[in-house]
Amino acid sequence: xxxxxxxLLNGLTIGSFYALIALGYSMVYGVMKLINFAxxxxxxxxxxxxxxxxxxxxxxxxxxxxxxxxxxAAMLIAAIGIGIAGTLIERIAYRPIYPAGRLPAVxxxxxxxxxxxxxxxxxxxxxxxxxxxxxxxxxxxxxxxIKITLMQIVVLIISFILMGLLFYIIQKTTFGAAIRxxxxxxxxxxxxxxxxxxxxFFIFALGPALGGMAGVMVGMYYRKISFTMGWNYGLKxxxxxxxxxxxxxxxxxxxxxxxxxxxxLGSVYISTAYKDVFVFIILILxxxxxxxxxxxxxxxxxx
Amino acid sequence: MKLNKNVNQKNSIFKNWLVILVAILFIxxxxxxxxxxxxxxxxxxxxxxxxxxxxxxxxxxxxxDLGHMGxxxxxxxxxxxxxxxxxxxxxxxxxxxxxxxxxxxxxxCSPIIHLRGDYLCIVTIGMGEIVxxxxxxNPFGITGGSNGxxxxxxxxxxxxxxxxxxxxxxxxxxxxxxLTIIGLVNLQRSRIGRAWNCIREDEIAAESTGIDVRYYxxxxxxxxxxxxxxxxxxxxxxxxxxxxxxxxxxxxxMLFCIVLIGGMGSIPGVLIGAAAISLFPEVFRAFAQYRxxxxxxxxxxxxxxxxxxxxxxxxxxxxxxxxxxxxxxENG
Amino acid sequence: MAKxxxxxxxxxxxxxxxxxxxxxxxxxxxTDKLTKKxxxxxxxxxxxxxxxxxxxxxxxxxxxxxKTTVFNVVTGIYKADGGxxxxxxEDLAGKKPHQIIKKGIARTFQNxxxxxxxxCLENVMAGQHCxxxxxxxxxxxxxxxxxxxxxxxxxxxxNRLKQVGLWKWRDELAKNIAYxxxxxxxxxxxxxxxxxxxxxxEPSSGLNDKESxxxxxxxxxxxxxxxxxxxxxxxxxxxxxxxxWVTVMDEGKKIxxxxxxxxxxxxxxxxxxxxxxxxxxx
Numbered sequence: 001x002x003x004x005x006x007x008l009l010n011g012l013t014i015g016s017f018y019a020l021i022a023l024g025y026s027m028v029y030g031v032m033k034l035i036n037f038a039x040x041x042x043x044x045x046x047x048x049x050x051x052x053x054x055x056x057x058x059x060x061x062x063x064x065x066x067x068x069x070x071x072x073a074a075m076l077i078a079a080i081g082i083g084i085a086g087t088l089i090e091r092i093a094y095r096p097i098y099p100a101g102r103l104p105a106v107x108x109x110x111x112x113x114x115x116x117x118x119x120x121x122x123x124x125x126x127x128x129x130x131x132x133x134x135x136x137x138x139x140x141x142x143x144x145x146i147k148i149t150l151m152q153i154v155v156l157i158i159s160f161i162l163m164g165l166l167f168y169i170i171q172k173t174t175f176g177a178a179i180r181x182x183x184x185x186x187x188x189x190x191x192x193x194x195x196x197x198x199x200x201f202f203i204f205a206l207g208p209a210l211g212g213m214a215g216v217m218v219g220m221y222y223r224k225i226s227f228t229m230g231w232n233y234g235l236k237x238x239x240x241x242x243x244x245x246x247x248x249x250x251x252x253x254x255x256x257x258x259x260x261x262x263x264x265l266g267s268v269y270i271s272t273a274y275k276d277v278f279v280f281i282i283l284i285l286x287x288x289x290x291x292x293x294x295x296x297x298x299x300x301x302x303x
Numbered sequence: 304m305k306l307n308k309n310v311n312q313k314n315s316i317f318k319n320w321l322v323i324l325v326a327i328l329f330i331x332x333x334x335x336x337x338x339x340x341x342x343x344x345x346x347x348x349x350x351x352x353x354x355x356x357x358x359x360x361x362x363x364x365x366x367x368d369l370g371h372m373g374x375x376x377x378x379x380x381x382x383x384x385x386x387x388x389x390x391x392x393x394x395x396x397x398x399x400x401x402x403x404x405x406x407x408x409x410x411x412c413s414p415i416i417h418l419r420g421d422y423l424c425i426v427t428i429g430m431g432e433i434v435x436x437x438x439x440x441n442p443f444g445i446t447g448g449s450n451g452x453x454x455x456x457x458x459x460x461x462x463x464x465x466x467x468x469x470x471x472x473x474x475x476x477x478x479x480x481x482l483t484i485i486g487l488v489n490l491q492r493s494r495i496g497r498a499w500n501c502i503r504e505d506e507i508a509a510e511s512t513g514i515d516v517r518y519y520x521x522x523x524x525x526x527x528x529x530x531x532x533x534x535x536x537x538x539x540x541x542x543x544x545x546x547x548x549x550x551x552x553x554x555x556x557m558l559f560c561i562v563l564i565g566g567m568g569s570i571p572g573v574l575i576g577a578a579a580i581s582l583f584p585e586v587f588r589a590f591a592q593y594r595x596x597x598x599x600x601x602x603x604x605x606x607x608x609x610x611x612x613x614x615x616x617x618x619x620x621x622x623x624x625x626x627x628x629x630x631x632x633e634n635g
Numbered sequence: 636m637a638k639x640x641x642x643x644x645x646x647x648x649x650x651x652x653x654x655x656x657x658x659x660x661x662x663x664x665x666t667d668k669l670t671k672k673x674x675x676x677x678x679x680x681x682x683x684x685x686x687x688x689x690x691x692x693x694x695x696x697x698x699x700x701x702k703t704t705v706f707n708v709v710t711g712i713y714k715a716d717g718g719x720x721x722x723x724x725e726d727l728a729g730k731k732p733h734q735i736i737k738k739g740i741a742r743t744f745q746n747x748x749x750x751x752x753x754x755c756l757e758n759v760m761a762g763q764h765c766x767x768x769x770x771x772x773x774x775x776x777x778x779x780x781x782x783x784x785x786x787x788x789x790x791x792x793x794n795r796l797k798q799v800g801l802w803k804w805r806d807e808l809a810k811n812i813a814y815x816x817x818x819x820x821x822x823x824x825x826x827x828x829x830x831x832x833x834x835x836x837e838p839s840s841g842l843n844d845k846e847s848x849x850x851x852x853x854x855x856x857x858x859x860x861x862x863x864x865x866x867x868x869x870x871x872x873x874x875x876x877x878x879x880w881v882t883v884m885d886e887g888k889k890i891x892x893x894x895x896x897x898x899x900x901x902x903x904x905x906x907x908x909x910x911x912x913x914x915x916x917x
Binding site: 029035037092093096097099100101103104105106107108110111112113114115116117118119121122126231235238239242246273274276277280281283284287288291292293 | 414415417418419421422424425426428429430432433436437439440552553556559560563564567592593595596598599600601602603605606607610611
């Protein structure tokens with residue numbers, strides 16, 4: 001029982017990373033109907049930005065703000081930096097291509113992804129880097145016999161605050177309503193006086209910002225980061241997005257958390273080697289029976 | 304109108320000459336370049352074959368397939384395992400690989416073929432990843448895990464002729480690419496190709512025009528996978544080793560780019576796209592670690608300036624000279 | 636005044652034709668207590684429709700009455716929740732759209748759905764798909780049989796293209812021709828499937844008066860060729876001008892049917908179109 005609970009917690013932690021990244025995919029897809037393939041690499045860039053602030057050189061953030069302060073500062077700076085990077089990519093690589101339809105944008109997104117990935121490699125080197133233990137407190141707590149690391153608690157709390165905040169913005173505020181309106185019908189939304197430019201700017205800043213923060217947290221949680229990690233996490237997060245129903249914000253959160261838990265259960269009860277196979281099989285099964293994901297609306301094609 | 308016709312005819316003659324010129328060029332190339340570049344052109348051929356196979360699914364039917372390397376992997380491993388374990392000649396395994404990859408596609412795509420756009424896309428990604436991860440985990444001890452299977456024979460026609468050096472492999476792959484192109488051009492100009500294009504344009508209208516959408520989508524997947532299986536067979540016999548990392552998601556994405564850079568559904572376009580993907584990194588080798596960076600930038604710039612691809616398929620009089628009327632005759 | 640007379644004449648003529656024909660004409664298409672629901676909304680409610688051989692039947696009714704839904708059930712795009720569709724006596728339940736076409740029902744769409752990036756000729760050739768059979772391998776190898784069939788397809792398509800008056804645009808992409816021509820092309824594509832029943836969803840919408848007239852003449856012409864037509868139409872001139880039989884639908888139900896002039900003066904129909912008391916309007 002304890003093992004199951006511990007594994008569920010582990011799964012939830014990984015799942016919250018997936019969920020945070022998945023939100024970026026989902027928001028962009030919802031409004032633009034574009035799979036932002038560069039999103040995973042923006043996440044990795046966030047991780048490396050955190051690495052620079054917290055570890056490499058003089059560990060500037062940690063020295064200035066202390067361990068916790070430094071952590072928060074690194075996440076905020078990563079959020080801002082990656083948010084800016086996200087909007088820049090939209091301006092440079094996507095905006096000129098919108099009129100040509102969806103598929104050219106996919107190639108452009110893949111190109112942007114390769115640029116970021118190799119950019120990271122050129123700047124930080126091809127070998128994996130590690131968040132050193134000095135900047136990340138490694139405390140293991142024992143709550144009623146269940147082992148949980150302090151980092152895990154921090155990650156879960158921050159992730160849930162961020163998700164809650166985003167959920168509130170999207171579902172409860174006028175601005176969120178505008179985003180949802182754009183997701184349903186961009187042209188009509190524009191006619192209703194919604195400034196599409198602002199919305200696009202916002203989603204391309206906010207999604208990557210969340211991803212960047214997730215990047216810093218992944219660095220702190222797993223310690224080891226590599227320039228190709230964006231693809232692995234990106235692929236998983238994209239899977240989570242589809243699992244929940246693409247374009248659906250609560251769906252992305254639930255999809256991410258569920259994927260993390262499934263992955264953990266798969267590695268415990270099946271085998272570590274086959275956990276990803278298990279995850280993809282579940283995904284395919286879900287899509288066979290619910291072709292638009294768990295929370296996705298049924299699309300009734302107008303004939 | 305008369306002027307137009309002349310232009311078309313000129314175009315047609317020009318295009319025929321171009322095809323012949325390119326063919327001659329490909330035949331004499333190995334005599335003027337060194338073995339290294341012959342190998343590079345061999346891999347260009349493999350990419351061309353893979354691009355043509357994905358073009359059926361993505362270009363002709365418009366189905367997002369980002370797991371296409373999975374089909375190639377099935378073909379390559381079929382060849383590798385059957386050859387190293389049972390010593391079956393590579394050349395016999397060529398159709399066997401095609402059939403096994405096609406059968407695999409039929410099996411996994413049947414239940415998911417009704418999915419739309421991006422949902423189909425993620426399922427193909429998942430399928431490709433399942434194949435790669437499974438091969439990597441050495442199921443039943445037959446795939447050799449991450450080391451892969453090695454010691455694969457060269458293709459040989461009895462003991463008379465063995466494809467055992469770069470130049471022979473070069474001719475071998477381009478012969479297959481050539482035959483494939485002829486077959487695919489024929490398909491494009493048949494009711495099958497039309498049905499595929501109709502589905503790409505408007506699925507509901509296609510179904511309502513009497514096209515069995517499900518069947519033709521599956522057919523595209525099976526044929527595409529079969530061709531990818533052929534590519535897998537040749538690839539395995541050339542490298543003499545197959546290992547899972549050759550069939551990564553990244554490679555599938557590159558195939559996707561081959562089709563889109565060239566122009567959806569355009570066969571010359573696929574060749575150009577394959578050339579871009581396989582030759583670019585070689586040409587820019589001098590830039591060392593920056594070459595992939597440049598490559599990514601080039602992809603973005605390319606799409607900004609030619610979103611339809613370098614050589615998109617043109618439709619019109621060229622393909623269909625009227626039967627009922629003589630040239631120049633007009634009727635409202 | 637002159638126009639009215641003209642109309643009257645048409646109506647009388649149709650009536651006479653009808654009386655002559657009613658005895659011999661058999662029913663081609665019949666829906667029996669057809670029901671279709673979307674969530675809680677009953678779009679089509681126990682709807683009975685009869686279409687007689689060799690006639691032009693019209694299905695009319697206010698917006699949202701469920702006309703297009705009936706078409707979509709008949710052509711197999713939606714599954715019925717209740718009732719039956721009988722075509723030449725055969726139940727079409729569970730048949731997919733492409734199978735229904737093969738049985739002989741071809742259709743057009745309210746918002747034209749062409750294969751935009753294919754030429755007009757190719758669009759019509761696509762219509763021949765269900766009447767041809769050469770397979771993948773014979774196409775890859777271009778066997779003599781395949782070549783012959785392909786030639787046949789092309790010849791038929793060219794004839795159809797001439798019939799709908801679009802010969803001039805054969806090599807033009809479908810998306811590039813004028814709206815009225817696109818409508819005709821869609822009809823041409825449907826005709827290329829050699830249908831027994833042609834189902835047209837608002838064929839005259841978006842056409843100008845001249846084009847509508849031409850369309851009416853065209854439809855009158857093609858039914859001589861052993862064809863039956865069922866159409867949804869808003870333009871009363873078209874409905875009254877060419878229909879042999881009119882069925883009126885409102886809120887998923889049939890409220891009237893009959894000869895055009897009967898329906899035209901039916902108080903229930905007028906009510907459905909114009910509304911009655913203000914209290915009952917919602």
